[in-house]
Amino acid sequence: MRMSKLFARTLREAPAEAGVASHQLLIRAAFIRKLMAGVYTWLPLGWRTLRKVERIIREEMDGAGGQEVRMPIVLPAEPWKVTGRWQTYGDLMFKLRDRHDRELGLGPTQEEVVTPLVAGEFSSYRDLPVNLYQIEWKYRDEFRPRSGLLRAREFLMKDAYSFDRDDRSMAASYEVMVDAYQRIFDRCGLDYRVVEADPGEIGGDVNHEFIAVAAVGEDEFVSCENGDYSADLEAATARPPPPAPPGDREPMTRLDTPGRSSIQAVSDLLGRPPADMLKCILYDAGGRAVAVLIPGDREVNDDKVARVMWPAPVRLFEDADFKARGLVKGFVGPQGLSDDVTIIADWSVRAGHDWVTGANAADRHVTGANLDRDFRVDRWEDVAQVRDGDPCPRCGGTLRLARGMVVGHTYQLGARYSKPLKATFVDEDGTEQPYQMGCYGIGLTRIVAGAAEQFNDDGGLKWPKALAPYDAVVIPTNMDLPAVVQTSERLYQELSALGLDVVLDDREESAGVKFADADLIGFPIQVVIGKRGIESGKVDLKVRATGEREQAPLEGAVHAAQELLAGAP
């Protein structure tokens, strides 16, 4: 490819709306162009990188026994209504009507297509297992698309679906996919973590996220410093502290705390740390009152509360709820709560005693509130938000909080879709059984964004060679010298003949502009030929990722470039 012909006009400045590095650089380096919010055109450079990601995924999926299919993007509403997702996806799904007024949707994921498909073709346990996948554009009508490819409304995904006869076989299919995913992300060169994840809206029990580490990521996760545990913050758990040893306890005493309804205000008034306070947070769980107890220095994780109370829908108490129960907001304590209130305590509450908590009267608190003597706990649960520095649930080591972006997600779905869609097969004993399914997604466009986020510097993109649109750029610095132009042309031809994807920057531009564009686009290897080089018989080589430079004799230059590429990240 000749730079003079390449459909790529790089930009000095990113548009003002581009806040994160990947968004800015992919636009500046002419990889993508915005059509409308959350919808992008892929230019030749971007498309080549996306196709490289696609090839890696296809090779690994085929190698892991997946069979590629291609399902439609435009989908009928009916099966989505059967599984309940027409409603649960709500406005996040692009919905439309055809001229006959039939309801249709644009696919955000395709369990509702693939499940009836397999059930329509296969009928016996002998047909199983099977794993079908596709690489297809997907749609989500994000309320606020942002950060370029990180939260887009149109995005390229690989989605795979496994069908097995029982739990054990499903778990085995799942393991094969998790292994394939690790090979895929390793080959892409990403810095990523496999984390235990919250089941989320697709459902199922066991599921993992593959998170590309990035400070701008929207997903928080914890990892143990000893490497034995990683989890999404919504699902993360910490080792609970040991219970408080028995001993003398203070008597419970009421005291006036006028206007002090917050933990901090009471803490300041009494000169005691927030960890000595016992928070008592009230929820309505499907009409039942639930009090959640947690030490004052910790936060409740609402996702965990929702899981504990599932399937009852959970919401925080509102003013009317407090009023109906005669409770005073900001001054609630667990002592004296009536029997019809379910009291759930986080495990960390066992570690404390002589609590300061609300006195269930306006402007009053108590000190010396103690478990069993003064208040009861109906259920002990893990409802605390894990924080940086908490002990690992596996080894007691230190958990560290980090951010990233989800680039892959795997789920063991079980019969969650096969049951409502009546997708069954005849098992060995003649009984009809629902398929045990797994589903596995990878965001290709997110991998590109994640790599751009992880591999860049002030000069621009520093693609790992597996994802770079081209392997090398040949840069003649003096276009007015025939010897420079001819030598560059020759090196370009020789490198291409060796099988490298090469761009010759044959533009009538200054060396400075060419160097800046080469850095911005992120060609892994730069081959520079100038007047001085011709005179001394040398070319300059640069590895973009490491900044490493070397000179090579003109004659051996292509092999030196090839070797540098082989050693580049």
Ligand SMILES: [Zn+2]
């Ligand atoms: Zn650990």
